[in-house]
Amino acid sequence: MGLLTGKVAIVTGAGRGLGAAHARRLAEEGALVVVNDLGRDENGAFTAGHVAASICEAGGQAIAHTEDISSMQGAESLLHSALDAFGRVDILINNAGILRDKSFVKLEENDWDAVLKVNLKSMYAVTRPVFAWMKENGGGVIVNTSSPSGLVGNFGQSNYAASKAGAWGLSxxxxxxxxxxxxxxxTLVPTAVSALTAPLMDAEMQTQLAPEHVAEVLLYMVSELSGTRTGHCLFASGHSVRELKLVSAEGVPGAGLDPDFSAQRLAQAEDRLFRAEPALTVMDFAK
Ligand SMILES: NC(=O)c1ccc[n+]([C@@H]2O[C@H](COP(=O)([O-])OP(=O)(O)OC[C@H]3O[C@@H](n4cnc5c(N)ncnc54)[C@H](O)[C@@H]3O)[C@@H](O)[C@H]2O)c1
Known part of the structure; x- marks a missing residue:
């Protein structure tokens, strides 16, 4: 018996990268997987088809779903595909994402809209019908993929970071x-070698940051191993796995409690205003 025997999982953007690793790992543990991706290989074949076929060849069960989940129709068809093929849905991994990096002033409206549509609106569009189904059918597990960039910022990624902070808020x-x-x-905050980052990494780092290491963390999140835990945000890479949390400094009493409250007093109390846990930078996540 696998950890997910008989469970049905949907993974968006699973034709390559992290999504493909997630789909394969869930299938290895017995999950029946709907592999979504609109991407195609150099011959024009859908990458989701390759991943689904590789799962079936390895003895698992999977189907490909190749629609654009940033459209309401494409997103809603995911649930129907899962129900038609496997009769239920227990796990939803919102993983699909795109980048269109530009420094903020150069960022055009279409760069903003495209990234928000794929990275965040698709989470709404895919999750809403799945959440409604789970609500009526005994529950389930949903994982929304965020990014270090979304939680602490990164140069040139205002659209991407806004979408990924939104994923955390939605979760x-x-x-x-x-x-x-x-x-x-x-919320899953991954770091892994990808089509974009591979050229920047040497072979050793690519091995250390393989997507499969993140998929193992995902397995913990969606299986009974994590019990009733919910609402947590986990950073996951081959280098480190840890919870990320919002921190708050001690603060000072506001004007409603302190008659002497003023902007000048705030400036004098900066150690209590700002002294929270050390803030992380995007570079810290790579360590
Ligand atoms: N790789 C990392 O280090 C890293 C770091 C932080 C966050 N993430 C996030 O993890 C997720 C996966 O990243 P990855 O590195 O594997 O990326 P990737 O580009 O290799 O894979 C993303 C997949 O999503 C698919 N996709 C894009 N738009 C789609 C749509 N509208 N409908 C269906 N499929 C669509 C793409 O075709 C692609 O196969 C993304 O959300 C990304 O933002 C990755």
Whole structure:
């Protein structure tokens, strides 16, 4: 028996990279997987088809879904595909994402809209019908993929970071709304070698940061191994796995409690205003 025997999982953007590693790992543990991706290889074949076929060749069960999940119709068809093929859905991995990096002033409206549409609107569009189904059918687990860039910022990624911070915000709300229906919701903040980052890494680093290391963390998140845990945000790479949390400094009493409150007083109390846990930078995540 695998950890996910009989469970049905949907993984978006699973034709390559992290999504493909997630789909394969879940299938190895017995999950029946809907592999979504609109991407094609150099011969024009859908990459989702290759991943689904490789899962089946390895003895698992998977189908390919090749629609654009940033459209409402494409997103909603994912649930129907899962129900038609496997009769239920227990796990949803919102993984699909794109980049269109430009420094902020050079960022055109279409760069903003495209990234927000794929990275964030698709989470709404895919999750809403799945969440509704899980609510009526005993619960499930949802993982939304964020990014270090979304939590601490990165040069040239205002559109991407806004979408990925949105993923974290969405997870926080869905975790609250899902509790009474047995729906657990996580945020995953990965770092792994990808089509974009591979040329920047030597062979050793590529091995250390293989997507499969992140997929093992994902398995913990979606299986019974994590019990009833929900609402957490986990950073995961081959170098480190840890929870990320918002931190708050001690602060000072506001004007409603302190008659002497003023902007000048705030300037004098900066050690209590700003002294929270050390802030991480994007570079810290790579260590
Ligand atoms: N690789 C990293 O280090 C890293 C770091 C932080 C966050 N992430 C996030 O992890 C996720 C996966 O990253 P990756 O590195 O594997 O990227 P990737 O580009 O290798 O894979 C993303 C996949 O999503 C698919 N996709 C894009 N738009 C789609 C759409 N509208 N409908 C269906 N599929 C679509 C693409 O075809 C692609 O196969 C992304 O959300 C990314 O932002 C990755």
């Amino acid at each position: 926080n709300v869905l975790a609250i709304e899902g509790v009474r229906f047995g729906i657990r919701v996580w």
